[in-house]
Amino acid sequence: MKQSLLTNADLKKAVKKFGSPFLIQDLSKVQNQYLQLKQALPNFRLHYAVKPLPDANVIRALKAVGASFDLAGNGEIDLVKSQGVSPNDCIHTHPIKKDSDIRYALEFGCSVFVYDNLCELKKFIPYKKNVQLLLRLSFPNPETPVDLSKKFGCTPDEAMDLLKAACELGINVVGLSFHVGSQAPNPKRHVEAIETCNGIIRQAQADGIDLKILDIGGGFPVDYLNAEDTDIDAFCAPIREACNKLPVNLELKAEPGRFIAAPCMISVSSVVGVSRRQDVPWYYVDDGVYGSYSGQIFDHVVYPKSVISDSPLTEKSVLAGPTCDSIDILAEGINLPHLKVGDLLVGRMMGAYTSATATEFNFIPKAKIISVESLEKLHEELNSQDDSVTTLEIEQKARLA
Incomplete structure (x- = not known):
C-alpha cells in the first residue's frame, strides 16, 4: 500500500x-495485489479465500477484475451471492462440513468440495450425482506461523486409498489440493508438494482415475516487517517451474487470501x-x-x-x-x-x-x-x-x- x-x-x-x-480500505490495492499474483501465476485460476477479509466491497472489486472465490462456510456463500458472484466461480474448501453445509452450498450452485478422510467422503454419498471432490493432502510446514496441515489433510501415503474409495462409492473425485501453511517464507514447500502430487496424479491415471485439477492453496507471503510489496513473481518462479512438469491439460488453482487482503x-x-x-x-x-x-x-x-x-x-x-x-x-x-x-x-x-x-x-x-x-x-x-x-x-x- x-x-x-x-x-x-x-x-x-x-x-x-x-x-x-x-x-x-484501498480497493485499488486489492485489485493490484490480485493482478500481480495473476501475472506471476498466469496459468492458474485464482480463488480469493474470503475468510481473511470477508467484505462486500472487496468481493465486488475482485469480481470486477475476474477473480474466482474460495468459500469455507454458509456466511461466505451469502456474501458472494449478495454481490452477484456466479457459483461456477466458487469452490468450497472446508475439509470438515455438516450435511446442512453441503446442502446449502449445493443450493447456491457450488459443487466443488474438499475431503481428507473416509468419514467426510461418505457424507457425499447422497449428493454423488451433483458434486466434484478434491482430495486434500497434508504437507506439514514448521516454517510457517500457521501450519494448516496440522488440522487438515491426509498423508500422501493415504491418498490412493482415499481416491479409490471415492471411485468405489461412485463419487466423482476430480483432483488434489493442499495448503502448505500461511505466510510461507519461501516456495520450497510448495514445490515439494507439487512434485509429490505429480507422482500421485500419474499413479492415479495408471490406475484408471482421471484427476483433472491441482489446487495449490495459498501461503503467498506479505512483508509485515517493512510494510513493503513482496516480489511475488520471484516467489512464484519455482512454483511455475514445478508446474511445468505436471501432466498437460491439468487445471491449476490457487487460493490466495492474505496476499490480496493484508x-x-x-x-x-x-x-x-x-x-x-x-x-x-x-x-x-x-x-x-x-x-x-x-x-x-x-x-x-x-x-x-x-x-x-x-x-x-x-x-x-x-x-x-x-x-x-x-x-x-x-x-x-x-x-x-x-x-x-x-x-x-x-x-x-x-x-x-x-x-x-x-x-x-x-x-x-x-x-x-x-x-x-x-x-x-x-x-x-x-x-x-x-x-x-x-x-x-x-x-x-x-x-x-
Missing part, C-alpha cells in the same frame, strides 16, 4: 470527520488514556487485540506501527487496548514519543485477519471500515473545500457469526 499518499494531516482530518478508530488496509486509532506504571509510560488506545489487532493473537502477526505526535522525546513504553482485560496489550518495550490524549496510532498491513476476527468484547464496537476507490481519491476528498465525502462508503462491521 502506498501509505505515503496519506499524510499525517490527512489522517487527523479523517479522525475529525469519522471518529476513531477506523480502518481505511496490504489493502491501515488502522487508525487514538490515544484515550495516559498513565505511568512502574516508571514506564502506558498509552491506552481505542482499538486493541480484541478488535482490529486481533491477528496479533489469532494470526501470530506483529503489525508495523507508528504514532502521530508532536513530542520530540522518546521512551520505552507500553501500548494497551481499550478493554478491561490485561491481555489487551498491543506492544511492550516499544520506543515511543511522549504521547498525549488525542495522538494517533497507525497500523499498517492490516487487511487480513483483523476486522474478520475482531470481537465486540466489553461491548466496544469494532472499528469502522472506510472503503475508498484509492488512497489518491481519499487524499483529494479529505482536502477538498466540500466537507462532505460523498464517495466514501463507511461500514460499521457487524459481529461475525
Whole structure:
C-alpha cells in the first residue's frame, strides 16, 4: 500500500470527520495485489479465500477484475451471492462440513468440495450425482506461523486409498489440493508438494482415475516487517517451474487470501488514556487485540506501527487496548514519543485477519471500515473545500457469526 499518499494531516482530518478508530480500505490495492499474483501465476485460476477479509466491497472489486472465490462456510456463500458472484466461480474448501453445509452450498450452485478422510467422503454419498471432490493432502510446514496441515489433510501415503474409495462409492473425485501453511517464507514447500502430487496424479491415471485439477492453496507471503510489496513473481518462479512438469491439460488453482487482503488496509486509532506504571509510560488506545489487532493473537502477526505526535522525546513504553482485560496489550518495550490524549496510532498491513476476527468484547464496537476507490481519491476528498465525502462508503462491521 502506498501509505505515503496519506499524510499525517490527512489522517487527523479523517479522525475529525469519522471518529476513531477506523480502518481505511484501498480497493485499488486489492485489485493490484490480485493482478500481480495473476501475472506471476498466469496459468492458474485464482480463488480469493474470503475468510481473511470477508467484505462486500472487496468481493465486488475482485469480481470486477475476474477473480474466482474460495468459500469455507454458509456466511461466505451469502456474501458472494449478495454481490452477484456466479457459483461456477466458487469452490468450497472446508475439509470438515455438516450435511446442512453441503446442502446449502449445493443450493447456491457450488459443487466443488474438499475431503481428507473416509468419514467426510461418505457424507457425499447422497449428493454423488451433483458434486466434484478434491482430495486434500497434508504437507506439514514448521516454517510457517500457521501450519494448516496440522488440522487438515491426509498423508500422501493415504491418498490412493482415499481416491479409490471415492471411485468405489461412485463419487466423482476430480483432483488434489493442499495448503502448505500461511505466510510461507519461501516456495520450497510448495514445490515439494507439487512434485509429490505429480507422482500421485500419474499413479492415479495408471490406475484408471482421471484427476483433472491441482489446487495449490495459498501461503503467498506479505512483508509485515517493512510494510513493503513482496516480489511475488520471484516467489512464484519455482512454483511455475514445478508446474511445468505436471501432466498437460491439468487445471491449476490457487487460493490466495492474505496476499490480496493484508496490504489493502491501515488502522487508525487514538490515544484515550495516559498513565505511568512502574516508571514506564502506558498509552491506552481505542482499538486493541480484541478488535482490529486481533491477528496479533489469532494470526501470530506483529503489525508495523507508528504514532502521530508532536513530542520530540522518546521512551520505552507500553501500548494497551481499550478493554478491561490485561491481555489487551498491543506492544511492550516499544520506543515511543511522549504521547498525549488525542495522538494517533497507525497500523499498517492490516487487511487480513483483523476486522474478520475482531470481537465486540466489553461491548466496544469494532472499528469502522472506510472503503475508498484509492488512497489518491481519499487524499483529494479529505482536502477538498466540500466537507462532505460523498464517495466514501463507511461500514460499521457487524459481529461475525
